[in-house]
Amino acid sequence: MGFFARLFLLLLCVNLHAQTIRVGTGLYAPPFEMQADNKKNLYGFDIELMQAICQRAGWQCQFKGMLFEQLFIELKDNTIDLAISAISITSERQKNFLFSLPYMASGGQFLTKSQSPINTILDIRNQRVGIERGTVFKQMLQAQYQDAITITDYATQQDVLNALSNDDVDAVLIDTGAAQYWVANNSGLFKAIGDSLPVGLGYGIMANPNRRDLIETVNKQLLAMENDGDYLKLYSRYFGTLSL
Numbered sequence: 001m002g003f004f005a006r007l008f009l010l011l012l013c014v015n016l017h018a019q020t021i022r023v024g025t026g027l028y029a030p031p032f033e034m035q036a037d038n039k040k041n042l043y044g045f046d047i048e049l050m051q052a053i054c055q056r057a058g059w060q061c062q063f064k065g066m067l068f069e070q071l072f073i074e075l076k077d078n079t080i081d082l083a084i085s086a087i088s089i090t091s092e093r094q095k096n097f098l099f100s101l102p103y104m105a106s107g108g109q110f111l112t113k114s115q116s117p118i119n120t121i122l123d124i125r126n127q128r129v130g131i132e133r134g135t136v137f138k139q140m141l142q143a144q145y146q147d148a149i150t151i152t153d154y155a156t157q158q159d160v161l162n163a164l165s166n167d168d169v170d171a172v173l174i175d176t177g178a179a180q181y182w183v184a185n186n187s188g189l190f191k192a193i194g195d196s197l198p199v200g201l202g203y204g205i206m207a208n209p210n211r212r213d214l215i216e217t218v219n220k221q222l223l224a225m226e227n228d229g230d231y232l233k234l235y236s237r238y239f240g241t242l243s244l
Helices: 003-017 045-057 068-076 137-145 157-165 176-184 212-228 230-239
Strands: 019-026 059-066 082-084 107-113 128-132 150-154 171-175 190-198
Touching: 019 045, 019 068, 045 059, 045 082, 045 212, 045 230, 059 068, 068 082, 107 157, 107 176, 128 137, 128 157, 137 150, 137 171, 150 157, 157 171, 171 176, 176 190, 212 230
Parallel strands: 019 059, 019 082, 128 150, 128 171
Antiparallel strands: 107 171, 107 190
């Protein structure tokens, strides 16, 4: 048997024994998740991070894009094994799910149109604020402003930004990394308001409580990526030019 034939059989055996992991992720929340032109393939910081973890762990990972709020439902229903989508680790979520070590600081930031009279967080009072459904931002706003603002939630981050562009809301509250991305990549259409607001304990990869084995493997690979510099290279590529 020739060298290439033996190599093919070796790779085939490895693939046959690789564990298949179903990974749920958001559909569109740059720079964390984005869709390629054909809308079938996903890319972005979270996607590349998870791909690196899967490769290092010897997993065959199948990515499934969905609405953010659906991630929690599908994980509970065991139709996915892991979820990654800039998911803030909170004490409330930890009651129902396991989280990896935080792979990035989590935060939220207000965004308005550049010509908006809103210039400080104090100006948010009595305004209409849009958020993405299923995120922690609704509870944050209710705790901070109570009835002093009108909150509207939308299915996707794109819907949130469209509402802002169309003047259906006066401001939006989204993840800090996403807010800075849109400020830097929208030709002056948006501006960030105030500093990043701390949210939770960082972003984590999420699993069901009975899949501690998966989280332990994820943590091992995250630490390895931190130690060998691969995580920093990936982070710098997506966030190095943003004011986080």
